[in-house]
Amino acid sequence: MTLLEKVKANLILEHSADDGLLQLYITAAVRYAESYQHLTENFYADNPMPPTTEQAVIMLSSHFYESRDGSTGGFFADNVQAGQQVWNTVNLLLRLDRDWKV
Template sequence: MDELLTKVKANLILEHTADDALLKSYITAAVSYAESYQHIPEGFYKENPMPLTTEQAVIMLSSHFYESRDGSTGGFFADNTGAAQQVWNTVNLLLRLDRRWQV
């Protein structure tokens, strides 16, 4: 979790530790979303390596949760009404690359 926290903070350009607990909760939610979307057991990434594409999706989604915690689009793209949807589209595309498809 600490490595992901460092990467999320770098993505957000955050240097303080005031929001670390909040960010960890967003990372937990993003990892849970990834596991669910990819049809893998809950907690899978606690004991197994996370593919880089999934890691990037988790970083993006955690950052989105942080920047949009007040319910707005937030962040650099606050003036773009489609920005939030684009984040979800990109996250889902990245997660799809590592998805376990049922045959």
């Protein structure tokens, strides 16, 4: 299953009208993961992505999609801390696979 398919499953999205947009969000989330983890750009194009990093990418891509109108979006839209919680969770997941070089 591709990352696009996994993000669409996470969003419960069955149409393909937004596939191009989703792919842009996935690319941005992967680049964020690589940067946060101190990896070179396109690292995950040539190397397997650990499950924790993949989950972070899926969550962040979904958040970008659900928040594209500027709101927090998603299930927790009524919670003012929802957007920040997404980032906290994504960063915690990415930290597990981070290259801690100084």
